[in-house]
Amino acid sequence: MEVKVVAGDITKLPVSAIIVNLFEGVESPTGATGAVDLALGGLITRLIAEGGIKGKLNEVTLIHSMGRIEPARVAVAGLGKEKELTLSRIRGVAAEACRSLRKVQAKRVATITHGSGSGGIDAEKSAQAVTEGAILGLYTFRRHQTKEPEQREIEELLIVEREESKLAELERGCARGRIMAEATTLARDMANEPANYMTPTDMAATARKIADEYGLECQVLEREDMERLGMGAFLGVAQGSRQPPKLIILSYKGGDPSKSPLGLVGKGITFDAGGISIKPSEGRILP
Numbered sequence: 001m002e003v004k005v006v007a008g009d010i011t012k013l014p015v016s017a018i019i020v021n022l023f024e025g026v027e028s029p030t031g032a033t034g035a036v037d038l039a040l041g042g043l044i045t046r047l048i049a050e051g052g053i054k055g056k057l058n059e060v061t062l063i064h065s066m067g068r069i070e071p072a073r074v075a076v077a078g079l080g081k082e083k084e085l086t087l088s089r090i091r092g093v094a095a096e097a098c099r100s101l102r103k104v105q106a107k108r109v110a111t112i113t114h115g116s117g118s119g120g121i122d123a124e125k126s127a128q129a130v131t132e133g134a135i136l137g138l139y140t141f142r143r144h145q146t147k148e149p150e151q152r153e154i155e156e157l158l159i160v161e162r163e164e165s166k167l168a169e170l171e172r173g174c175a176r177g178r179i180m181a182e183a184t185t186l187a188r189d190m191a192n193e194p195a196n197y198m199t200p201t202d203m204a205a206t207a208r209k210i211a212d213e214y215g216l217e218c219q220v221l222e223r224e225d226m227e228r229l230g231m232g233a234f235l236g237v238a239q240g241s242r243q244p245p246k247l248i249i250l251s252y253k254g255g256d257p258s259k260s261p262l263g264l265v266g267k268g269i270t271f272d273a274g275g276i277s278i279k280p281s282e283g284r285i286l287p
Contacts, residue, residue, distance in 0.1 A: 001138060003131050003157045003178055005170045010071075010110055010160045011039045017062075017073035017104070018160075019097045019111035022048070022055040023082040023119070032112040032162075033076070039069045044076060056080060058092055060100040071110065075101055082119060090114045090121065090129040095137020102138060102151050110158040113170065123166060124173035127159055131177030132184075139185055141192040186210075195271040200246040203268055207248045221247035241271065 010018050010032060020033040022044075029037050029044055037044035043063060047053045053061045057080030062073055077097040079085055093114055101109055113130060115121035134157050142149065161170055190198055190206065204220045211218035223244055226235055231247075238245035248268070 001135060001154050001157060003134065003159065003174055005127065005159045005161065005167055005174050006110075007161055007164045007167055009035075009162065010112060011036055011069040013070055013110050013158065013160065015071050015108040015110045015158065016106035017075055017101045017109050018071045019075045019077055019094075019101070019109065021077045021079050021093065021112070021114050022053060023079050023085075024055040024057070025081070026055055031117045036069070036074060040065065040074070041068065044074075047076075054078065057089060058096045060097050062100060062104065073101070073104065073106070077114070079114060079119070085115050085119045085121065087121065087125055087129045090126060091133035091136070094130045094133030098134045098137050098154060098157070102154055105152050106154055107152065108156045108158070109154055110160050112160060123161075124169040127170040127173030128177035128180070129173075130159060131157075131174045132181045135178065135181035136184060139188060141189060143189070144194070144197075198270050199243045200268075200270055201244065203270060204246040204248055207250060211250060215252075217249075217251040217253070219249040219251075221249070243270070 006013075010020075018036070020029075020036050022029055022033055027045075027048055028034070029048075033044065040063070044053065047061065047063070048055075053059075053076055055078040057078055059078035061076045061078075063076065064073055065071055075097050077093045079093060080089060094111070097111070098109065111130060111134075113121075113123055113126040116123040116126040134154075138154060140149070140153075159170055159174060161167055190203065193202075207220070208218050210216065221229075223235065223238070226245065226247060234245065234247070
């Protein structure tokens, strides 16, 4: 899915659906949601009064516009209590709203930045959270499936801002959110691969590909390298597999050279029996 930031009136965009929001307890929507409500002849306000929309966290109400505005549907996403709004909740709300719209075959979707008005959330951070939530919320792993999916994927998400002067900060947040979400998606894809499709050799090949694409240094230690370095514990575990072990070192030398470097150590187990032969199915400890 492609995510873009655009300026304009969200009620006039030629999209399948738009996403607005509502805090729990609000009886008369304001801001962008209020503008959409006005364009719909007060329909959102009436639904609130009738109890059809409560604004509870992750509640998504779909409304057919019936030609009163350009988008065919309006998704009103509940943000929960205003004082409890966080970036994590915004990610979850964006994910729920996009999943709801995927179910109705929405192809192009537009959204506002949640919480950046009365919610007091920084607009750039909101754009990042919306981007992350939308991409990660719509994640599926279908590499080994041959059956066609029942739901069509959303192809484009537009983050809409009325004021052009604010576009730059939203674009920064969107770009950062896309990077974070795509990195998470890569990790999910690797974790979801069957063990015979993600061996240590496959993982090392993926690391080299990432290094080539993003200008990182990549070093892969082979069994002989580890024997020479005396890595007995590592090699002892690896003896339980026919697959040769790999130790992958990815290095990025950027940022401020006067600051201390940051090192992350990960344990990449591509297959783990987990001691299944000595664990009873009920999970009790053996006598």
